[in-house]
Amino acid sequence: MTSPTPQLSPTDFYTLKDKNDSLLLAALNVAVLMKPYDGNHLELDDIIASDGQLKQLPPEWFTFGEIEKKAGVDLAPDMKVEGPEGYGSRGRRRDFITDESFSIDFTAQETRLRTMEAYYDLDRTDMIAEPGRFFAKKRRSSKIPEWSTLLIGYDGEPGKEIYPLWYYPKTSMEKKGKQSLSDSNVLTWPMTFTAKDDPTYESLFGFGIAGTGFTKEMAEAMGITLTGGSGQATKTVTLPAGTTGGTWTLTVDGKTTAPIPYNADGAAVTSALAAAQSTATAQGSAGGPFTLSDATNVSANGNALTGGDTAIAIN
Known part of the structure; x- marks a missing residue:
């Protein structure tokens, strides 16, 4: 028995064109x-x-x-x-x-x-x-x-x-x-x-x-599905030992947070990511280390931290 031809919904020219x-x-x-x-x-x-x-x-x-x-x-x-x-x-x-x-x-x-x-x-x-x-x-x-x-x-x-x-x-x-x-x-x-x-x-x-x-969004718009490898892995963000004050920023898949206090916990980091319109989440106690999920490309800036080194480790 022949399957019936699927009936496609009506659309318009600009939806078909889908410029980006x-x-x-x-x-x-x-x-x-x-x-x-x-x-x-x-x-x-x-x-x-x-x-x-x-x-x-x-x-x-x-x-x-x-x-x-x-x-x-x-x-x-x-x-x-x-x-x-x-x-x-x-x-x-x-x-x-x-x-x-x-x-x-x-x-x-x-x-x-x-x-x-x-x-x-x-x-x-x-x-x-x-x-x-x-x-x-x-x-x-x-x-x-x-x-x-x-x-x-x-x-x-x-x-x-x-x-x-x-x-x-x-x-x-x-x-x-x-x-x-x-x-x-x-x-x-x-x-x-x-x-x-x-x-x-x-x-x-x-x-x-x-x-x-x-970013994932850009890849999806291009028709590229990110699979496996570091694109699906979690990331660990570790502030430098000896940090006593200041702030730092986190960039996940091109979205950069506002300054995050040095003693923020995972929930606070997740809130900062959400405010930057990132879907990534963070888990960790005050001051970290933090485990990030739903993060592909991650970088951090610790130049505003005080009390020691400013290099933030990402693994």
Whole structure:
């Protein structure tokens, strides 16, 4: 027996459209970081902690510093598709992806050694670096240098940061833009890198969104269901030993409380969270430690505490 077709309720155009301004992400700032490709890869836990805070990268990673504003950073995916066509058929009968690439285009402004090394492919073995002079020659090599590349954008505000991020395990220089020497511009380093397939990473690149501003509400609006891991775990907040006075604030999933007295108990902390429109709850005696539930990204500010250290531990 055939099931009857479900009857859907009437709606209107704007309900169907369901626009959401909170999902307009921007890269108000951006960091471009690289390291010479060595087959060792970053995973998400190497970049972002479970509470949404950025992590310090290993020492082999370097930054290009400030990127030229008018040029920005252009990310361009490209794909080529081919396939057989039949006589008398319109269009391809089957599609095959024959090539897939991704280019990263930016202009570095700061004259750093690692920037010059990437742009010119400098040979450090013959480099002269003495007081009053620096000189290096372009490397004579048939092999194009390869790099691992990480881009981290910045949106949001302090305490509610959102970091769109792109990780390319293997890239190489595709082309170099011209350098213009004039009395009205600084020396710039325009570069385009292309992502290359890396079998050990099993992907051309990875993309994600992180930060304390990446809340459960935002994830749900994006259609992302947070499951398992630190997103469902409880957090323990511990004020520093020896605290005798002052106040502190707690930020949970982008919502920051008003100042909380140093000797508040779990009920008072829960009330402060509720006043900040957070659904998280806290349990603990006066002065803590506090166990937080329904909290994904948690940070705290103890600069207004007195009597000892001001660093609040979150585990």
